[in-house]
Amino acid sequence: MQRIKTPFNFILPTMSKDIIVKKGLNINLVGDASKTLEISKNSKYYSLYPDDFHGVFPKLTIKVDQKVKAGDVLFFDKNNEEVKFVSPVSGKITEIQRGERRRIVSIKILADKKIEYKNLGKLDAKADKNKIIDYFLNSGLWPFIKQRPYDVIADHKISPKSIFISGFSSAPLSADLDFISKGYEDKIQTAINFLSKLTKGEIHMSVRKNSNSELSNLNNITIHNVSGPHPSGNVGTLINKVSPVNKGEVVWTISLQDLILIGSVIESGKFSAERIIALVGSSIENPRYIKTIIGSQISKILDKGIQDNNRIISGNVLTGKQISIKGNLDYYSNTVSVIPEGNDYDLFGWTRPIFDKISTSRALTFSWLFPNKKFSLNTNTNGEHRAFVITGAYEKVFPLDIYPMRILKACMYKDLEEMEALGMYEVAPEDFALTEFICISKQPHQEIIRKGLDLMKKELG
Amino acid sequence: MGIKLSLHQLKEKFKGNMFAPAFNAFHTFLYTPNDVTKGGTHIKAADDLKRTMNMVILSLVPCLLFGIFNAGYQHYAAVDLANGIIREASFLGNFITLENFLLGSTKVLPLVIVSYVVGLTVEFIFAVIKGHEVEEGYLVTGMLVPLIVPVDLPLWMLAVAVIFGVIIGKEVFGGTGMNILNPALTIRAFLFFAYPTWMSGDKVWVHQAVERTGTAEAISGETILGMHAQNIPIEIYDLSDMFIGFIPGSVGETSKILIILGALFLIFTKIGSWRIMLSTIAGALFMGLIFNQVVDLGWITETSKFYGLMSVPFWEHLLIGSILFGAVFMATDPVTAAQTLKGKWIYGFLIGFISIMIRVFNPAYPEGVFLAILLMNVFAPTIDHYVIQSNIKNRLNRIKIKIS
Secondary structure, eight states, X not given: OOEEEOTTSOEEEOSOOEEEOOSOOOOOBSOOOOSOEEEOOOOSEEEEOGGGSTTOOEEEOOOTTOEEOBTXXXXXXXXXXXXXXXXXXXXXXXXXXXXXXXOEEEXXXXXXXXXXXXXXXXXXXXXXXXXXXXXXXXXXXXXXXXXXXXXXXXXXXXXXXXXXXXXXXXXXXXXXXHHHHTTOHHHHHHHHHHHGGGOSSOEEEEEETTSOOGGGGOSSSEEEEEESSTTTTSHHHHHHHHOOOOTTOOEEEOOHHHHHXXXXXXXXXXXXXXXXXXXXXXXXXSOEEEEEETTBBHHHHSOTTOOSSEEEEEBOTTTOEEEOTTOBOOSSOSEEEEEEOOOSOEETTTTSOBSSSOOSSOSSBOGGGOTTOOBOOOSBOSSOOOOOOOOSSGGGGOOSSSOHHHHHHHHHTTOHHHHHHHTGGGOOGGGGHHHHHHOTTOOOHHHHHHHHHHHHHHHHO | OXXXXXXXXXXXXXXXXXXXXXHHHHHHHHEEOOOBOOSSOSSOOSOOHHHHHHHHHHHHHHHHHHHHXXXXXXXXXXXXHHTTOOOOOOIIIIISOHXXXXXXXXXXXXXXXXXXXXXXXXXXXXXXXXXXXXXXXXXXXXXXXXXXXXXXXXXXXXXXXXXXXXXXXXXXXXXXXXXXXXXXXXXXXXXXXXXXXXXXXXXXXXXXXTTTTTSTTOOOXXXXXXXXXXXXXXXXXXXXXXXXXXXXXXXXXXXXXXXXXXXXXXXXXXXXXXHHHHHHHHHHHHHHHHHHHHHHTTSSOTTSTTHXXXXXXXXXXXXXXXXXXXXXXXXXXXXXXXXXXXXXXXXXXXXXHHHHHHHHHOSSOOOOHHHHHHHHHHHHHXXXXXXXXXXXXXXXXXXXXXXX
């Protein structure tokens, strides 16, 4: 919020909603998607991974060989039975893969040639809050609403103080949200109109300042013009700058591509799990956008001839999940990144001058000389895991009003009181992706935060 | 290619073996490992702890080289002085000479070798016992220790002190990253309190000054600081000697210009905290200024034993003793310093302030920098606690504002 001095020396807040993010780091990588859209080949099989839904204990409602339509319930959450998860396509369940202690790893569906949809009914514009929530729960839309604290699927019994949506992405090689939402503005508006009835507060959306984003024209929503380096596009940054989560409060977050899906289900009554994803990374010959369906086989999305020694990531290179070439697109991602593996030794890699990797120091690392250069990074850790040593570096890439190293250490020694006091209710693992990227001790920051959040949820609710 | 492959096969063979940490320490010295990211970010920045520590070592190399020549130079200068010849130091004329280098290196290099061999052996043993990798912390400590001791320190004393410092100062707390006290200064403190006659006084700072005491060939081994403390006027050294470092003192901390160059390198590479360096110097200047005022106001007269050091112009304090070396290389140790930005300002300022206070008031030993840093090491967590408390209070206030 800007403040202007009046002639009477009163300080008045203006209504301009500009947010300037100063701390952060743009990671420029080779392999950004060109703005062309391609329709992907149809997958033969679709898979759902219950692990995509953190903290959910799946209880199946289908059996192997059973026929399902798109929108039919596959499983619900044992801890919260109203939250249902539906099939993205129609077809036959062919396999339920289980891991240790009979944990469900994946549900595999042999898709029909032509997708049949379950009729979910349309949502009446006058529907009240309870009706909307019921519709979301029964149509498989609820899992797209996440909450903070804890960064899990929202609890439908608690009304949020406000809802946050990020309208642009600043992470390396991530989908351009303006591009993937082009032509779907009415669907986004539909979703927003119904969601606004679920909160007493406002719906906040960030757009990049001076980007002329079409999203700025949405109604029923507060637009914030955000400038600055990554993580300016993270929803966690928006929350922290607009209205940080206090103890006892809940906010919801929804990603833009999921708003499109929600809007189209509400308008059509069909669970059409279509999604535009960005296929990116230095190992992709022709990075571009592809229209596909949640749960599609990755091999149908990728070009032929992806070499063995590459890593396929469902999501972006900072927060995504590694998947095998036989794996499937996860439930939430709008990006598939492919980068080379870094499983090779580097002679005197710890002391020789480095020109081809990104660094925030100048310790014979020269990326500071080339601020606009695009790098091709691989998955090498560039060093071994060590105890926390260096101080003051994380703060330079971490824009939230939180002491990053303190909160990480509090999570490591599991001091619940300290975690709470330092701001754990406000954060999600992805907020610590940049500090993890630059960490010279190669500590797993996101995992530490995830475990800390899980512990708090278990102990404090 | 051959070496890379055979080392890789050896590594696989050693995996899980108790000597794996020892082997890996050598292996990773040659090659950055082939580890790939698992979970979390799939890419990582270029820097690791080895690189960071290596930069600190690089910044110390000029001080070490200068220290070698200076050890020789000070000895021959003191011999000349005993014979009534006052040397005028000249860098290329009588400083960078083979004679100085030969004498200096036979005294200084053994200190470096003992420091590294003994310290790293202790680290290896602990790595094997605890089954973790050998961490790089000692690479810097091992370099700092020989630079902050007198040149004639017996090697066995150094070895005992290093063992004590690494075990008690670091390993009992959990190793690198967990210690409360700066390990190099813990080693120095041990030496100082266990063997005071070898660590202080007017003889130990020049090679052979102790040996020759009482003989016809006796030479002086006094530092400028010691002369001030005894109210002896400084005649043979001028300001440029102090700045360039042609003065007696601990091995590597006499050359102010090289320390400043090291500081600039550390700040440029973003490894050293300029906040701590700057605030330490500010604290020292502030305390020096107070003492100058006390002298100017006439509260202290020339008969006082504090007069000599109190009347030193406040800025000259930076040129004598080890305040600058401490500010740049010791106070900035990230593990033992304050960790918050605000905390670093307070921590540094107090180090400088207390250093000069101890320097002036300590009758037995006129240098207080190492004691001041160790003291503030102990208080650094407290400083951070109060800085972070304000962040926590802001968070609580947010709720209060809502309720009211």
